[in-house]
Amino acid sequence: MKQKNQSTVADPVPAKSEMDVLQILWQHGPSTVRFVHDILTEKKGNIQYTSTLKLMQTMTEKGLLMRDETNMKHIYSAVLEEKKTKGNALSKFLDNMYEGSVKSLMTALLGNEKTSPEELKVLEEMLHKLDKTK
Amino acid sequence: MKQKNQSTVADPVPAKSEMDVLQILWQHGPSTVRFVHDILTEKKGNIQYTSTLKLMQTMTEKGLLMRDETNMKHIYSAVLEEKKTKGNALSKFLDNMYEGSVKSLMTALLGNEKTSPEELKVLEEMLHKLDKTK
DNA sequence: TCTAAGGTACGATAAAAAACGTACGTTTAG
DNA sequence: CTAAACGTACGTTTTTTATCGTACCTTAGA
Structure with a gap:
C-alpha cells in the first residue's frame, strides 16, 4: 500500500x-x-x-x-498563512536539495556567501554539536 | 548606475x-x-x-x-558542480523567502517538522548566540 | 457635463517545463 | 536467423508561468 x-x-x-x-x-x-x-x-x-x-x-x-x-x-x-506557506516551501526545498537533511543545509550555509561572519561562527559550533549528538 | x-x-x-x-x-x-x-x-x-x-x-x-x-x-x-549549483539555489531561496536572512531561515527551521529533536536543540542554542552577537 | 485618470475584465500570446508517442536502429536469447 | 527487449531521435502536445493589450466601467475635477 x-x-x-x-x-x-x-x-x-x-x-x-x-x-x-x-x-x-x-x-x-x-x-x-x-x-x-x-x-x-x-x-x-x-x-x-x-x-x-x-x-x-x-x-x-x-x-x-x-x-x-x-x-x-x-x-x-x-489566504495562506505566511509561516505555514514558507514552511512548506522550506520542506520541499530541503527534500529536493538536501534529502531532507537539516544538517546538510547547515553545511551548505557554511559555504554560502549570503552567510555573515557572525552567523558563520555560530553555525560551525552548531555543526560540532550536531556531530557529537549523532 | x-x-x-x-x-x-x-x-x-x-x-x-x-x-x-x-x-x-x-x-x-x-x-x-x-x-x-x-x-x-x-x-x-x-x-x-x-x-x-x-x-x-x-x-x-x-x-x-x-x-x-x-x-x-x-x-x-x-557538467555543473553539485556544491556550486546547490549553493546558487540556496542563495536564491534565501533571498526569495527569507530576504536573504540566514537567521530567519534558522527560525523557520525551528518550526519545521523536518527538523529532528537533536537538530532542534542545537538550533535553539544557535539562535541565542546569534542574538547576543548582534 | 465631459473628460482624463485610474480601475477591472478578459482574451491572447509567448516561453518554459513536463510528458508523450512513433519511428527506427541494435542486441541477444532461442 | 529472427523476434522481443532495449536504445536513441525527434516531432508533438499539454500545462503552467509570465506578460500584454484592448475594451469598457467609475469617479473626481475643470
Whole structure:
C-alpha cells in the first residue's frame, strides 16, 4: 500500500511570481493591485500594470488570494498563512536539495556567501554539536 | 548606475525536474538514461521512459549534462558542480523567502517538522548566540 | 457635463517545463 | 536467423508561468 506520505507534506508551493505577491501582502496587509504593483515594479523591472492585475486575479481563482469587491478598488489579501506557506516551501526545498537533511543545509550555509561572519561562527559550533549528538 | 549585483549571484537555477536528474547523477556518477529513469520512476510516479530521455537530451543541449556516445548506451554526467549549483539555489531561496536572512531561515527551521529533536536543540542554542552577537 | 485618470475584465500570446508517442536502429536469447 | 527487449531521435502536445493589450466601467475635477 504505497501511500504518498502521511506527514504534513505540503500543498503545492506557489510559483515564484506568486510568492512575490504573497510576500508583499503578508508584509503590508490587504492591499490594492496598484499598491502591490508599485512595489513589485520597483523591486523588479518594469512590469505592465495589467500583468500584475492578471496575476492576482489568477491567484484569486486558485484560492491563493481573496478579495473584497465592495469598493471599486478591490482589496486583495493572502489566504495562506505566511509561516505555514514558507514552511512548506522550506520542506520541499530541503527534500529536493538536501534529502531532507537539516544538517546538510547547515553545511551548505557554511559555504554560502549570503552567510555573515557572525552567523558563520555560530553555525560551525552548531555543526560540532550536531556531530557529537549523532 | 544600477548594476545587477557583483557578488556571485547565481547562474539560473535548474528547473525542478532537471534538479532531480542532476541529483541522481551527482549521487551515482555517470549513468545511462535507463538507470536515471528507474530511480526517478520509483521516487515519483510512473513516467514514460522517453520523457526522461527527452529531458536528459534537452539538458545536454543546454549544457547541463554531457554524454559519452562511444557506446550505444550513452553515458550521461553532470557538467555543473553539485556544491556550486546547490549553493546558487540556496542563495536564491534565501533571498526569495527569507530576504536573504540566514537567521530567519534558522527560525523557520525551528518550526519545521523536518527538523529532528537533536537538530532542534542545537538550533535553539544557535539562535541565542546569534542574538547576543548582534 | 465631459473628460482624463485610474480601475477591472478578459482574451491572447509567448516561453518554459513536463510528458508523450512513433519511428527506427541494435542486441541477444532461442 | 529472427523476434522481443532495449536504445536513441525527434516531432508533438499539454500545462503552467509570465506578460500584454484592448475594451469598457467609475469617479473626481475643470
